[in-house]
Amino acid sequence: MKLISDETGERYTVSELAARAGLSTASIKFYLRQGLLRTGDPRAEKKAYYDQGHLRRLVLIRSLRELAELSVEQVKKLTQTLDRGRGKTFELVAAAVDALATPRLPRTAQATRALATVRAQVHHKLELRGLTVRKGSATLDSLAQALLGLRAFQPALDIDVLDPYLDHIVPLAQAEFAANEARMVSSLAGPRANFDASPESALIGALVGTVLFEPLIVALRRIAHEHFAKELELRERTSKRAASPANQEAARRLPPRGRT
Numbered sequence: 656m657k658l659i660s661d662e663t664g665e666r667y668t669v670s671e672l673a674a675r676a677g678l679s680t681a682s683i684k685f686y687l688r689q690g691l692l693r694t695g696d697p698r699a700e701k702k703a704y705y706d707q708g709h710l711r712r713l714v715l716i717r718s719l720r721e722l723a724e725l726s727v728e729q730v731k732k733l734t735q736t737l738d739r740g741r742g743k744t745f746e747l748v749a750a751a752v753d754a755l756a757t758p759r760l761p762r763t764a765q766a767t768r769a770l771a772t773v774r775a776q777v778h779h780k781l782e783l784r785g786l787t788v789r790k791g792s793a794t795l796d797s798l799a800q801a802l803l804g805l806r807a808f809q810p811a812l813d814i815d816v817l818d819p820y821l822d823h824i825v826p827l828a829q830a831e832f833a834a835n836e837a838r839m840v841s842s843l844a845g846p847r848a849n850f851d852a853s854p855e856s857a858l859i860g861a862l863v864g865t866v867l868f869e870p871l872i873v874a875l876r877r878i879a880h881e882h883f884a885k886e887l888e889l890r891e892r893t894s895k896r897a898a899s900p901a902n903q904e905a906a907r908r909l910p911p912r913g914r915t
Contacts, residue, residue: 666696666704676713683713689727691716691734723866729754733866749789755865756793758800773806774799776814784821831868 673680686692692712695703712734719725719733732754739750761767777799781788788795806812 666706667710668702668704669695672705672709672713675710676717678713678717686713686716689731691727691731693738719866723870725866749792752865753793756797758793758796769803770796770799773803777802777817780814780817781821784825786825827872 667675669680669683673683676683683692687694692709695705695709716730716734719730720727725733733751736750736754761770774795778788778790778795781795802812802814802816805816
C-alpha cells in the first residue's frame with residue numbers, strides 16, 4: 656500500500672533520515688522495533704536505506720508524540736490502522752477514532768448496567784440529530800462515561816445537556832472534514848509531500864485533524880472561560896460599588912431626571 660507517492664527517489668541512511676526528521680537514530684531504531692515504521696531497503700551490504708515514505712511517517716509519529724502527547728501504544732494503534740490495507744474511508748476513520756478513545760471499564764455489575772443505560776440514551780440522542788453512530792464505537796463509551804461522571808455531581812442532569820454542544824460541534828466537524836486533508840498533512844510533511852487522493856489520505860487527514868486540532872479547541876474554550884469569569888468579576892465589583900451606602904447616598908442627592 657502506498658499512502659504517499661515518492662517522486663524524488665531519494666534514499667537515506669538511518670543517520671541521514673534522523674537528521675531530516677529531527678530525531679535521534681536511537682528513536683528511529685526504537686520505532687522500527689515497535690513496528691511503527693517499516694524496515695528500510697536492505698539491498699546495500701551492511702546498510703539499510705530509507706525513502707520519503709519513511710520520512711513522512713516519522714514526521715507524523717513525531718507530531719503525534721510531541722504535539723498531541725500520545726503514548727507509543729496509542730501511536731502504534733494509529734499506524735497499524737494506516738498499514739492495515741485499503742478499505743472504505745468510513746471504516747478507516749472509524750478505526751482511527753476508536754484507536755484514540757480511552758473508555759474505562761466499569762468495575763461493578765451495577766456500573767455496567769448504568770453505563771449501558773446512558774450509552775443507549777446517548778446513542779438515541781445522536782441518531783435523532785442525524786448522526787451515524789456505530790454500536791461498537793469506543794468513543795460512544797467515552798461520551799456515555801463522561802455523562803455518567805457529570806451525573807455524579809448533578810443527578811438530575813438530562814440527556815438534552817448535549818444539545819448546545821452538538822449545535823456547535825457538528826457544523827465544526829463538518830467543516831473540518833470537508834477541508835483538504837492533503838493540505839493539512841502537507842503542512843506537517845513538508846512542501847514536497849505528494850498525497851494520493853485515496854481513503855488512506857482521508858484517514859491521515861482525519862488523524863491529524865482530530866489529534867492535533869483538539870488541543871487547540873480545548874485551549875480556546877479554556878481561554879473563553881477565563882474571559883467570562885473575569886467579566887463576571889467586573890460585574891460583581893460594579894454591583895457592589897453601586898450598592899455601597901456612599902454610592903446610594905450620592906445617587907439620592909442627584910437631581911431627578913429632566914430637572915437641572
